[in-house]
Structures are given as C-alpha cells and as structure tokens.
Amino acid sequence: MERTKTNSAESTRREILSQTAVWADACRLLKQNNAFTDSEIQRIAARQILFAGCGSTYYLSLSAAAHLRALTGWPALALPSSELWLNTNSYAPASSALVAISRSGTTTETLQAIDAYHACARGPIVTIQCVPDTPMLKSASSSFVLPSGAEQSVVQTRSFAGMLVTAVGLNFKWARRDDLLHALDQVPQSGARLLDAAQSLARDWGPRLDLDRIYFLGSGARYGLACEASLKMKEMSLTNAEPFHSLEFRHGPKSMLGKGALVVGLVSEHMQDQECRLLAECAALGAQVVALGERVPTIGDGVALSFESNLPDPVRDVLYLPALQLLAYERAVAKGLDPDRPRHLDAVVTL
Ligand code: F1P
Numbered sequence: 012m013e014r015t016k017t018n019s020a021e022s023t024r025r026e027i028l029s030q031t032a033v034w035a036d037a038c039r040l041l042k043q044n045n046a047f048t049d050s051e052i053q054r055i056a057a058r059q060i061l062f063a064g065c066g067s068t069y070y071l072s073l074s075a076a077a078h079l080r081a082l083t084g085w086p087a088l089a090l091p092s093s094e095l096w097l098n099t100n101s102y103a104p105a106s107s108a109l110v111a112i113s114r115s116g117t118t119t120e121t122l123q124a125i126d127a128y129h130a131c132a133r134g135p136i137v138t139i140q141c142v143p144d145t146p147m148l149k150s151a152s153s154s155f156v157l158p159s160g161a162e163q164s165v166v167q168t169r170s171f172a173g174m175l176v177t178a179v180g181l182n183f184k185w186a187r188r189d190d191l192l193h194a195l196d197q198v199p200q201s202g203a204r205l206l207d208a209a210q211s212l213a214r215d216w217g218p219r220l221d222l223d224r225i226y227f228l229g230s231g232a233r234y235g236l237a238c239e240a241s242l243k244m245k246e247m248s249l250t251n252a253e254p255f256h257s258l259e260f261r262h263g264p265k266s267m268l269g270k271g272a273l274v275v276g277l278v279s280e281h282m283q284d285q286e287c288r289l290l291a292e293c294a295a296l297g298a299q300v301v302a303l304g305e306r307v308p309t310i311g312d313g314v315a316l317s318f319e320s321n322l323p324d325p326v327r328d329v330l331y332l333p334a335l336q337l338l339a340y341e342r343a344v345a346k347g348l349d350p351d352r353p354r355h356l357d358a359v360v361t362l
Contacts, residue, residue, distance in 0.1 A: 022162070022164045023164045023166065023168065023340055023350040024350075026163070026168050026169045027168045027336045027337055027340060028210075029169060030169035030173065030332070031202040031203045032159065032199070033159045033169045033170075033176075034176045035199040036159045036173065037157055037173045037177045038176065038180065038195055038199065040155055040156075040157060040177060041184065041195075044153065044155055047153070047184075047185070052185055052187075054107060055108045055185065056083070056185070057107060058086070058105060058106060058107035059085075060085060060106065060108045061087075061102060061103075061106045061128075062075050062076045062087065062088070062089040062090075062109075062112065063089070063090055063091065063095050063109065063110070063112070063124050064091070064112040064113060064121060065113070065120050065360065066360075067167040067171050068114065068121075068167075068171075069090075069091045070235045070238040071171060071174055071239065072090070073089040074089075074175065074232045074234070074235030074239075075089070075110065075178035075179065075181075076235075077089075077234065078179055078182055078325065079182045079185070079186075081231055081325070082182055083185070088102070088106075091120070092111070092118065092120035093124070095109075095124035095127060095128060096123040096127050099124075099128065103127070104131070104133070106133050107133065107134045108133075108134040108136070109133070111125050111137070111138050111139070111147065112139045112174055112178065113139075113140050114160070114162070114167055114171075115140070115142055115358065116138070116142045117142070117146060118360055119360065119361045119362040120360070121147065125151075128150075129150040135152040136150050136153075137151065137152065137153045137154070138155070139155045139157075139174050140154070141156070141157050141158060141159075141173070142161055143158060155177045155181065160173035160174060162358075166247055166353055168243075168332075171332070172329050172332045175328065175329050175332070176195065176198065176329050179325070179329070180192060183195065188325075191323060194322055194323050197320070197322055198320075198326055201318065201322060201327075202329065202330055205316070205318060205330060205333060206333055208334075212301070212316050212338070213334060213337035213340065213341040214341055215314065216299075216314065216338060216341075217339075217340065217342040217343075217344070217345055218341060219273070219299070219342075220342075220346065221271065222273040222299060223250070223271045224272050224273070225241075225250055225251070225272075225274075225275065226253055226254075226255060226260065226264065226267075226274045227244075227253070227275045227277065227335075228255050228256075228289070228290075229277035229331075230256055230286070231279060234254065236277055236332065236335070237254035237275075237277055239332075239335070240277075240331075240335035240338075240339070241254040243335060243336055243339035247339040247340055247343040247350040248343040248346055248348060248350075249346070249348065249354060250339075257276070257279075257285070257286050258286075260293075261289065261292075265293070268296040269297045272293075272299070273298065274290060274293045274294075274299070274301070275300075275301045276289075276290045276300065276307075276310075277304070278303060278305075278307050280306075280324050281324070287302070287307070287308060287310065290310045291311070293310075294313065295311070299311070301334075301338075302315040303315075303331050303334055304318065305318050305324075305327060306319060316334055318330045
C-alpha cells in the first residue's frame, strides 16, 4: 500500500524493527549492574516487592511481578504509580522494595510514588528507565538506564521491550539464576530471526478491518503483555481491544464472539493444551484466531506464529511483542491513521 503523507508512521515502524538491538543493550546493562548483596536479597525476599508504572509501564509491571512470583514464589505485586502515590498506606507497609519503571523518568505519578515510598523508608528503590539524568534517579538505590530504548514516538514499543528484558533480568539476578541470565543473552538473536514472520503476520492481519473487536488472551506474565497489546491497538489504531486472563474469556466475554471478532492468544507452553482448547472454541464460534507461542498450531482458518527459540520459558516473554506491536501498527496504517501521532496522547503525562 502506498504510504500517503498522513501515513508516514516512520518513527514507530523504525523503532519496532530496531528493538532487538535494545534487547541486547539491556542484556549488557544487566551485567554492569550488580543489584544487591545476598543479605539485601534475603531482606527483600522476606516481604512483598512492589512494581509500579503508568499505562504501558504499569502493564510491564504486571508482567514483571507475575514473572518474579513464578520464578521464586516471592510475594510480588504490580500497581499503577497513582495508586502507590495516593494510597501509599495500602501498599507500602507490607513491602520490602520498589521497582519503579518509566520510559521518560519524568511522569508525575511515578515521581510522586517514589517520593511517597521513600518517605516510608520501606526498602530499596530500583528504577528502570530509558532517559538518563532524570528526577527519578534521585531516590533510587539502584538504576537501570537504557538510552537506546528512547523513542521519538508517543507509543512505547522498543522502550517497553527493552525495559521488559531489563526487569526479567533483574528478577533472574534476585533469584540468583545465572543460568537464565545467560540464556537471556540469546533472546535478541531469536527476536531478530522472528521479525520477518512477525511483519508478514501483521501485513496479512492488520488490514483485516472486517474484524472490529480484538481480544488478547494471556496468563501469568503474559497477561501484562496482553494488556500492553490491547493498549497498543487502542493507541495506534483506535480499535476496541480488551485483554483477559486466558480462561477467564469463557466467563462472559465469549458472548462477543462472531464474524467480526479477532482473538489473539499469547499461548504459554505449560498451559498450551488448555489455551489452545479455548482458542479452538473461539474459532468454532466464528472468531478469527492468531496464536503466538513457542510451538503453536494454526487454529481454525487463523494463523500461528511459533518462536521455535528452544530457550527456557522464563526468558521468552519478550518474543511475543514484535508481532503484537506490528499488528497494531499495520491496522493503524490500513485505517489511514498515523501511529506516530496517536489521538489525544502525549509521550509523557505531567500533572
Ligand atoms: C508512561 C506513558 C504511558 C502511556 C504511553 C506513553 O510514561 O505515558 O502511560 O501508555 O505509553 O508512556 P513513562 O512513565 O513510561 O515515561
């Protein structure tokens, strides 16, 4: 399709397609930063670790907290920065550390949440961000700054993915899982190998404007990614999109299925049977199905993208993102929208 002037969208596309280099930078960054001694980790693990962010970075927090719980069994909780800022006493007292995540490092709610948490002196504050020398650093006991993740676009794509790799790597450091930290180094290469297939899937399914409602299903650490995919679809293509914990979809939302529905399954290896059974039910009720995962079957007359990374499950979550981001991008372009300039949105929310 000839890109008209309004469809320049070059920044978003460039940032999505360059993201595996940012993943590699995140892996290098993790080696430089030795977050916490054994005794500090024991103190942190004893109580709840909070992850906080806004919008995309809140959804990243959801994924990172679920990932840490699955990896270690530690109590980890994700919340919007505004909740920690304005309801500090509901969350801080039971906690032992805060991981604050912000692409810009200047979002008001996240800065206020950090100050509120610091005032409680509950434990160390770790920050993950893409812009150096921002106010977010002043209260941090440890910071992971990923400048190559910075974007011109409003919507987060490579920044989100790079910060996710960083958060996942931090979880491995806390869990003392050097084996998984080492495996994480292979992820950028696996992601680069996937980009062509992800672009092809997005070019086929993004322009399917006959599909007017989209559901993203994911469990565990993939639920936060389903939330992020849903937000990308709203921000870039102005499409009704909703995330659900996979099997929750049967409990009511299934009634929305029919010809105009697209269901995107972020299939987990350990839940594959249950999740693929659900996706098959969705196809039988008239929905189109896109299945993403390590090795996934085509369901109905939909499409499947298998990563075939042969990497351990805990390192693979970032591999879902390129296809999800490109799907929203291609749908926006097909609708004549410019993903570089999403309606009503700014790159940073300051209050
Ligand atoms: C977070 C944010 C998101 C929004 C969009 C732009 O900023 O404003 O709320 O969804 O992705 O970024 P930051 O605190 O991560 O800089």
